Amino acid sequence: MAAGACRPVELERDSNALISAMPINWRSSREAFEQILRRHQLNPEAVDDLETAWTAFGEFMQLEIGGIQDVADDGDGFIAEWGSYSWNRELPAITFGRLLAVNDYDGSDREDPYWQPQYWRVDLETCFAPHPDLTDVDALGFQDTGFDFFEIGHARTDALAEVRAFIHGYPQLVAMWHTKPLHSRLTLDQAG
Numbered sequence: 001m002a003a004g005a006c007r008p009v010e011l012e013r014d015s016n017a018l019i020s021a022m023p024i025n026w027r028s029s030r031e032a033f034e035q036i037l038r039r040h041q042l043n044p045e046a047v048d049d050l051e052t053a054w055t056a057f058g059e060f061m062q063l064e065i066g067g068i069q070d071v072a073d074d075g076d077g078f079i080a081e082w083g084s085y086s087w088n089r090e091l092p093a094i095t096f097g098r099l100l101a102v103n104d105y106d107g108s109d110r111e112d113p114y115w116q117p118q119y120w121r122v123d124l125e126t127c128f129a130p131h132p133d134l135t136d137v138d139a140l141g142f143q144d145t146g147f148d149f150f151e152i153g154h155a156r157t158d159a160l161a162e163v164r165a166f167i168h169g170y171p172q173l174v175a176m177w178h179t180k181p182l183h184s185r186l187t188l189d190q191a192g
Contacts, residue, residue: 023066026100029122030188033060033098037124037186044186047126050094050177053184057096057124058160062152067104069117075101077149080163082173083138091127092134094176098122099147099191119191126181133175140170 024032033056034044040056047053061078069075082094101117109115128134145163150156167173 023064026065026067026102026104026120027188029063029065029098029100030186032063033057033122033124034186036060044124045184047124047184048180050126050179050181053124053126054096054164058157060122061098061156061160064152065100067102069101069103071149071151073101074147074149075103075117076152077147078160078163079144079147080167081144082140082176083143088125088127091130091182092137092176093125093127094173095123095125097124120188121191122186122188124184124186126184128176128179129182131175131179134172134179137172137176140172 036056036059037044037047037053040052042049042052042056057078065076071077077099079097079099080094081097082092084090084092098121100120100122102120103117105118145166148156148159148163150159167177
């Protein structure tokens with residue numbers, strides 16, 4: 001198989017077990033998340049249930065990714081973000097994102113004293129129709145949960161549960177959580 005080529009990810013089927021697999025290459029991380037979403041009967045371009053998408057995101061967050069910095073060096077983290085943005089026609093949106101500090105990108109000179117990893121994100125963005133319950137999503141005073149960098153396993157599972165509880169503490173976000181999105185998209189892009 002060529003370097004950087006996508007390969008299928010074998011996942012445990014036991015919902016009580018943490019996902020275990022050989023590390024997947026960071027370049028295949030979007031495809032791995034897509035596979036998990038599809039296993040949960042979700043189309044990445046037409047997610048229709050945020051609760052199921054969050055469950056799939058939790059599984060994705062337990063996959064070990066190769067070619068990135070250690071979690072102790074903020075190499076693998078997650079965030080939930082919400083708001084209305086120009087790139088999605090000012091529609092209310094919520095995004096589940098995984099941040100990867102990539103250390104094996106092309107042209108990388110790790111011997112350079114100023115070397116830094118490249119940051120990439122796998123994002124599942126869901127957009128909603130304008131609705132009075134969702135219009136104040138930009139007025140919360142904050143637009144995200146902040147990044148969490150916890151080890152894969154129980155610490156990350158607990159952190160994901162805390163993020164979900166935080167989101168469910170705000171009526172606008174709860175309304176979004178229980179509304180069927182208009183559309184969604186799954187991307188792997190270099191982070192700002």
